[in-house]
Amino acid sequence: MVRAVAVRTVAGDVPAEQLGVCDAHDHLFFGSPQLPGQELRSIPAARAELAAFAELGGGTVVQWTPYGLGRRAADLPPLARETGVRIVAATGLHQAVHYEDATLAGLRGRLAEVFVAELTEGIGTSGVRAGLIKVAGGFHALDAHARWTMSAAAEAHHATGAPIAVHLELGTGALDVLDLLCGELGVPPRRVILGHLNRSPDLTVHRQAAASGCFLAFDGPSRANHATDWRMPDAVRALAEAGHGDRLLLGGDTTTAAARSVNGGPGMPYLLRRVRPRLAAELGDMGPELVRRVFTENPGRALAVEWSGP
Template identity: 35%
Template sequence: MHALRTVAGPLSPARIRGPVLAHEHLALDLGRAGDPEARLDPARHAEPVTAELAALREQYGLALVVELTCRGMGRDAGALRRIAEASGVAVVAATGWYYAAFHPPEVTGAGPGGGTRAEDLTELLVREITGGLDGTGVRPGVLGEIGSHGELPSPAEHRVFAASSAAALATGLPVSTHAQLGRGGLAQLKLLTDGGLPAHRVCIGHQDLLDDPGTHRELAAAGAYVAFDTIGKESYQSDATRLRLLLALVEAGHGDRALLSCDISRHSYLRGEGGQGYGHLFRSFLPRLRAAGADDDLIDLLTRRNPLRFLTGSTAEVN
């Protein structure tokens, strides 16, 4: 199994013995969309973020966070490296582009030298993957969260998906997506796999916001990972519905395709500000899953072995 690419360098998957949060944000700025609260400012929030992660490592054994803040989302690779070091929790950083509302000029072609061809975008991604992020030397370990908004990607989003597929093929990285409110996941998977990327190297995001077990089964049967990654965001979907959808996928024989996380994407979600925090999965959702009949092996599959297989591109069982 290939090494994980963390912000501190390569890490053997064998060293990850505790759970993984498969879709989170530790430093983020989505305020340009008119939502000034959609921020995790390293200058203000790195300390409480670090404290939360360290507490979860101590209490639940949290071992790894997949941090999916990419280009145009306020990414701060240096902050991620400092948070990982201070918390003792490994962090995987990302590259790519979110959905169209957050595309920078390099995607839209609005700025000097901005390229709009998928080939130009692929070259940019490969440079970051091989050379590091934003002058820090931190190399990303995942392409994500590659976004679309609606049932079908816009032309610009289509180019981003094509570029992400090509960059993943060139570098061996997996692709994690943002499907707005869970919609459009099948179209995302088709775009990525049409480029030659195997489905097992793709995770379709926010499927816990889509109350459609048939779509979840179709994605999983194709070989893709199905992300239940907004756990605790009750204003979008109840955790009771999320639990029902996850159990349906497991009962259909696809427990090995599900990934779990909380997608903390604004500072008011932090525990110190009264929010559910990164630990909601462990404190609330997993106990409910256990009460519904999940055993230790299933919990380990969902929270550790599945994300490790996804991140490394492995099709073999993880011990």
């Protein structure tokens, strides 16, 4: 049996046009040994963040938290019901530095199988099925771990059709990722989402990546350590003027407790409170329509697939 084209949310598959305004890359729950003391674990804080996003018109949040990093999959459906915000969960694997050696050793030889099971059967015993696969590259390079995880992601994609979302370290390595996923491993570019391109505002690389047909995510605004916010509208404008406005996505990428709006940070609401109106104002005549597409139409096309199975 094959379902109609739909986005797989934690509450079930929904038509792409029902996503509403979408935060295409964020985290409700996340815990890494690389961020001690800043884990996203609080259910009340996650609920408050979603409610604040919804108050500004937000309709869907895509959580890129992958395997082993505190996804709290069973807690996602209640949060979606309570706040009215749709949530998409992820399977996949982050960079090796985020895991203990024993965790990675336990996945050897079965990584693609784990991804497929979480996409089609559910994450752990939660019954919540993932809607995308998240993997990661390195700084200007792809190490053996990245190649292993991306190979497994490609295998899972070919089995399920699920999109693959890629963390680009500081926004670098986009073309290497496309060479591997789309060249060597045969994943259609339209099924690949490249994340963090705002962190490396190289307009030439952006255009080359967009020309492949993949989706480009500008996510994690307002981070002082990246200092590239002011260049993002120019990058979006350049891509739109080059005919790639239908490939663009925007996300908040909240990864620490201090960054949440409920703790005094920008959080999820910042995306709609500041980024959306700034883009609409700075992009001239194309601004309002482009912003509408980036927040509503493009995420649906990036995430919707023909899911097989019941």
